């Protein structure tokens with residue numbers, strides 16, 4: 282006899298968890314099937330010898346509207362980073378920080394901002410424009426690439442190459458800035474509204490908090506769904522019948538099961554190092570993201586995690602995260618450490634590698650023309666949720682999960 286559930290959610294990433302929370306709120310029974318041994322999907326952390334290691338460097342922006350609705354920020358104890366970047370430019374270190382949120386580097390900004398006055402004016406007008414542009418306008422204006430959008434607005438030359446390209450490639454996980462202008466505008470708006478942060482106990486806390494209220498009987502971990510056929514889902518051990526099915530897997534699985542439009546996945550590698558104190562006192566010990574304006578090595582960005590969240594390491598220890606967008610197949614540690622030494626301007630010889638994360642399918646590419654919100658309904662009984670249906674972000678995953686649950690509710694006639 283096959284088992285029966287009301288709503289089957291496949292995948293306990295943020296989309297699956299947000300969907301479950303919304304169903305729970307509406308008193309709709311559900312069961313989540315998750316392939317791995319824990320919740321969170323791409324938002325998980327490991328705890329190694331007292332160090333907190335997020336599975337790939339990532340930040341949470343408290344201005345995410347869906348996050349505001351679903352998460353309890355106080356208990357997440359968010360630790361903000363500096364609202365800006367430090368740019369290694371040969372021997373010079375430029376500090377470009379939002380002067381309204383952190384006044385310490387106001388005077389430096391004038392001489393440190395790369396580019397000529399014309400391109401700098403382009404930057405100011407770009408930001409001002411998006412402060413007054415509604416989300417609906419962003420979604421409906423003609424789509425072009427982020428690179429085209431920036432250059433059209435006058436953001437070019439060294440302002441583009443030393444600041445925007447190095448910074449944005451760490452957000453998009455691609456260096457051509459071929460990503461949709463719509464996502465660029467959403468990202469810039471989000472950065473202006475909120476300061477990227479990490480929860481004191483790691484990004485995993487976001488996933489844990491979402492799953493906390495889910496009854497353990499409604500969640501099967503270590504359960505891989507092999508296929509779905511009509512209203513049946515097949516795991517390695519059983520066949521389950523469901524009134525409604527929500528596919529909240531990773532993008533590649535959902536796309537192949539549901540025959541959706543194929544998407545390229547962007548990759549990233551993150552290395553975590555136990556570093557020494559010399560690096561933590563740089564720039565007044567501010568937790569600021571470092572990029573290399575000349576891109577003279579493999580790394581895309583690096584940051585002293587413990588300057589934002591000392592709880593990420595045992596007392597007195599320093600944790601550094603360094604990331605490179607792939608393809609960077611030959612992870613030659615010596616070139617990573619050499620580049621870190623150049624970026625920070627300190628000796629890194631004695632830094633110990635704690636762990637390396639190679640994430641092949643980190644973000645679905647969002648090339649233009651891109652729609653910021655795609656349908657979550659396939660048939661009357663089949664639904665899809667995940668960042669690939671909205672934006673490649675925590676906000677996108679949460680929003681698509683909530684939207685899928687709303688459609689399930691409607692299809693149940695509730």
Ligand SMILES: Cc1cc2nc3c(=O)[nH]c(=O)nc-3n(C[C@H](O)[C@H](O)[C@H](O)COP(=O)(O)OP(=O)(O)OC[C@H]3O[C@@H](n4cnc5c(N)ncnc54)[C@H](O)[C@@H]3O)c2cc1C
Nearest residue numbers: 292294295296316322323337339340506667668674675678
């Ligand atoms: C390294 C990295 C850095 C990032 N940085 C940021 C950032 O700074 N800010 C930001 O907003 N976003 C960031 N993101 C993006 C964000 O993490 C994702 O967009 C979001 O977590 C996607 O959630 P999801 O639920 O759509 O998919 P996933 O997290 O992929 O969840 C899918 C779940 O389905 C499960 N699953 C798959 N197949 C099956 C199956 N057959 N049976 C059962 N279960 C299955 C998986 O195990 C997984 O748990 C980053 C992502 C990565 C990887």
